[in-house]
Amino acid sequence: MKDILVTGGSGFIGSNIVLELQSRFPEARITVLEDFRSSCFKNLLGFKGDLLAYDCSDRAWMNWAKGKKLDIIYHMAAITDTTILDEQKMMFDNVEGFRNVLDLAVEKKAAVVYASSAATYGSIDRPIKESDAGHPNNIYGYSKWIMDQLAPSYYDKTKVVGLRFFNVFGPREYYKGHAASMIYQLALKMMEGHRPRIFKWGEQKRDHIYVKDVVTATLMAHKAKVSTVMNLGTGQATSFNEIVDALNEALGTNHKPDYFDNPYSFYQNFTQADMSHHEKMTGFRCRYTTREGILDYVRNYLLKK
Template identity: 45%
Template sequence: MFENKTILITGGAGFIGSNLAFYFQERFPKAKVVVFDKFQDGTRLDSGNLSSLGHFKNLVGFRGDVICGDINDPKDLELLDEYRFDYIFHQAAISDTTVQNQTIVLQTNLNAFKDLLRLAKRHGAKMIYASSGSVYGKLPGPHRVGVEEPINVYGFSKLAMDHLAMSQEDVTAVGLRYFNVYGPREYFKGKTASMILQFGLQILKGERPRLFEGSDRIKRDFIYVDDVIQANIKAAAAKRSGVYNVGTGKARSFQDIVDILCKELGIHPEYEYIPNPFVKQYQFFTQADIDSTREELGFEPQYSLEDGIRADIPYIKKIFEEEL
């Protein structure tokens, strides 16, 4: 399906985008893959985290074209004019859910998406883009497409992207609402990397894993990155536009994560429980309803939390050895 096709991955130096880039390189050697990303320039957002989290190390071994550019800058987007894209996998975003600066989040996530939809239209490309489970905010799960209530500007920007995409004519756009994604190539997200990586590194460092109080009751739908890649590939075959949840359909606790990590690593430290400073802004329960993702895209998650963490262990160990 992708052989001899030209594929744009925005945010391709980030966690999910770089996994997509390698997926295409390995499975479809005749596809032309173009990564467009701002990379890191050291500037920080009001959350204290870097404003863009892409990192060259995520792309070491990638042989496709790499373009350093900002999706907010029309001049940078002109660098894409020399290609004719068949598929656009749009992952670039401010992915940090704790940013307060509404202007920068909406410019980057929403306005720039409008420009990329125009580009898709011009190229006759199919648009597969990253939405987010954060559109559901604190609503009780399981979460279904159509009932949303974001509690931060990040979730609001993703919901606005969905509305924009579904109002387009002449472009097929598929929005994928990823839940909590974890897996290889997420280290450079720093504090915004999944708790699976963060707890794993705490345990390897010989520290006591620090959990929020009541962590056995704080549950999320954690999905391994390979399943997110699968969803993107299936979405690329969709005949119609649509918005779909991408999770496992199961809610698991933060306590489960640490228990599984300790078992897999063979290290059994005492846990430390700390008060949750984010209570008001916090999603205590997420669970994707994936019925329509199954039925309409043919998506079927392959990794339970146990399987995903097991698959992730070599990466967590590698980061511990090489980066810390």
């Protein structure tokens, strides 16, 4: 894989992918396509490749590819703030951006690994299989669901692998602001000496995966036996009370949760990825449990700032 395009490459997950690719494959020609709507160039300090400052839903950027080789596209660009309710904008930017990426991949015979989301599932209170998708709670999840339905129409033309990320946390999520992970937001509060505020009674469980595992899985994904969409989580559900415990352990503090009523009726009270399909496709297994990811994140990144 010599010629690589990463869309959304200065974003949280995208920048972790770009910098890992650069370190693993110093000979590769890496280009980032990025319009900086929810990120900052500072996530890419140290990146030595090229950068196209375009919106990927605007086909203008595709001129760049004329006469160029492309082996693989990692498509991370998307509106990621789930509180954005403008349905036309969410659908246009996320779905048309993906369509452009798929069209270019076919032309270049490049593989595509793209970010889908556990938001395609909605509320399911048991380990979630890929076949459970199609009941998103918001327009963001719906845009990812439409992307997942678009992808198979390209399967016979090139390799396309979708990853339904569960809740990702880790270094370089700062520029997501209020859309950054709960783990990050709780850690910041606790580092400032405040009690962590969580919904009553902290027993809601989510599958929180560390970004280092997300990068590893993403870079393995093109080896999937066939084009497919697959879950990417730890396979375990961790409660918010357990997250507060892990944060206290990492920070050496003893903050008790400050519980408050959950105002959201559509809140996902439980998510847990069934990882069996993914494991069959690539053999990927997480290296970090959620607790271990929190310890690494806090001790080696947040406390070192």
